[in-house]
Amino acid sequence: MRVVEVTAYGGPEVLCSARRPEPDPADAPGRVRVRLKAAGVNQTDLKIRSGRFAALLGELAPPFVLGYDFAGTLLDPAPGLPVGTRVAGFIPWVREGRGQGTYAELVLVDPEWLAPVPDEVDFTAAASLPLSALTAAQALDLMALPEGSTLLVTGASGVVGRFAVQLAARAGHRVIALGDADDANELRLLGAHGVVPRGAPEDVITGVLGFAPERVDGVFDAALISDPLLPVVKDGGVFVPASGERMPVAERDVRVEMVVGRPDAARLKELLELVGKGALATRVADVLPLEAAAEAHRRAEAGHRPGRIVLMI
Ligand SMILES: NC(=O)c1ccc[n+]([C@@H]2O[C@H](COP(=O)([O-])OP(=O)(O)OC[C@H]3O[C@@H](n4cnc5c(N)ncnc54)[C@H](OP(=O)(O)O)[C@@H]3O)[C@@H](O)[C@H]2O)c1
Incomplete structure (x- = not known):
């Protein structure tokens, strides 16, 4: 072959x-x-x-x-x-x-x-879809945030981040998406409450706090920005990087845990069905x-x- x-x-x-x-x-x-x-x-x-x-x-x-x-x-x-x-x-x-x-x-x-x-x-x-959408879904599971939580997704213009934005919004969270400025309208259509354009960490932090002055309950870091974003997480919040390559050093009881995508046939079937119904964009x-x-x-x-x-x- x-x-x-x-x-x-x-x-x-x-x-x-x-x-x-x-x-x-x-x-x-x-x-x-x-x-x-x-x-x-x-x-x-x-x-x-x-x-x-x-x-x-x-x-x-x-x-x-x-x-x-x-x-x-x-x-x-x-x-x-x-x-x-x-x-x-x-x-x-x-x-x-x-x-x-x-x-x-x-x-x-x-x-x-x-x-x-x-x-x-x-x-x-x-x-x-499979690895990226399952990793995004499993990152949200790992975060285990109650419905209505405020969540920052980095790399939202990328494949994993874009799935995470959509799945978190479907789960009833208030999503702040860090992505390319050109994608702002699309990310809002996909469910983001607010879009912060990528930039220097201090500008990103200011942008996130503009949408969430109390700071966010969780970060899913698909862009692997790591430590510079820790200040946007509430004390006792959760920070999930998409890879162990850039794990932030935990502080203020923030739970830091990386996600490892694993096969899950039943979940993948649901995700593919959502794509088929036009309810999940890939x-x-x-x-x-x-x-x-x-x-x-x-x-x-x-x-x-x-x-x-x-x-x-
Ligand atoms: N844990 C797992 O099992 C698992 C599974 C799948 C993927 N991953 C990892 O997840 C990450 C994302 O994967 P992906 O497929 O979504 O990649 P991708 O499509 O390339 O998305 C990454 C996004 O992050 C953006 N980005 C990079 N640096 C940034 C920064 N400093 N600020 C803001 N945005 C930034 C990229 O923009 P540009 O393209 O413009 O640079 C891109 O839009 C990768 O590191 C991948 O290896 C892990």
Whole structure:
């Protein structure tokens, strides 16, 4: 099958097309095959490719096949999902530790990672969602804020942050979104009560306090701004970074806990259904062929992308 491998740690140029044998279900009892139509390019893929996460990977080293998010067609029956079902999900790539990701024509997956894709949702939209939307949902769970709380979401113009804004507003929270000034109207339409444009930390703090003079109950830090934003959290509040790379040092009984996205088929099904009903917006920035993975990484690395870049397989 066609794959794209990370041939060595480095820049996007280390991504090279290759051929590998199709995975054999006999090698992994309980797993099922999915023929992929689309794979999302996540920020985490970029970090793994660069070598930034090498220490997390133990024995695993290049060459390996990257990729968390996928959407495609089921080739083996799974509980409640007959052969031919359109499915999406994500491979918990680091935890799996096999280096057999979704930049490939076929993957072997645990049925518990899979959710059916509603007819109204195309494969590219479906592949833009799993890791990011589940991480946003699970970050909100981790915060465990009572309904009506005031929450700051950073990186609200990005993929994870944009989901968090929408899901927090749906949960009845008052959301302050830190994002690009150009996205202010859209973020309000998605449920943000207030939008603070990105800028120097002191300007951001002033902007947030303008909407929440009492300070906020929680911060979901999808932009990994970290310590400079701690002053906006109430004493005893909660601060959840989207990665352990930039954990603030806790103060004033603020609970600091990072979120790690984990597969959750039932939750993903609900999220995909919301997308199908037009109640949750997902945004695909670019669609490129699998063989253009290096270009996809270049574009993702350059930032300022309005959404997820997806590889068509
Ligand atoms: N814990 C997990 O399991 C998990 C799962 C998924 C993702 N993540 C992590 O979550 C983070 C967000 O992922 P994503 O896919 O949403 O990435 P993304 O789409 O690139 O979003 C990040 C957003 O933050 C913005 N940003 C960067 N620095 C900023 C600053 N100083 N002030 C304000 N905004 C800033 C970026 O703007 P520009 O593009 O203009 O720079 C971008 O809009 C990444 O670090 C990713 O690795 C973690």
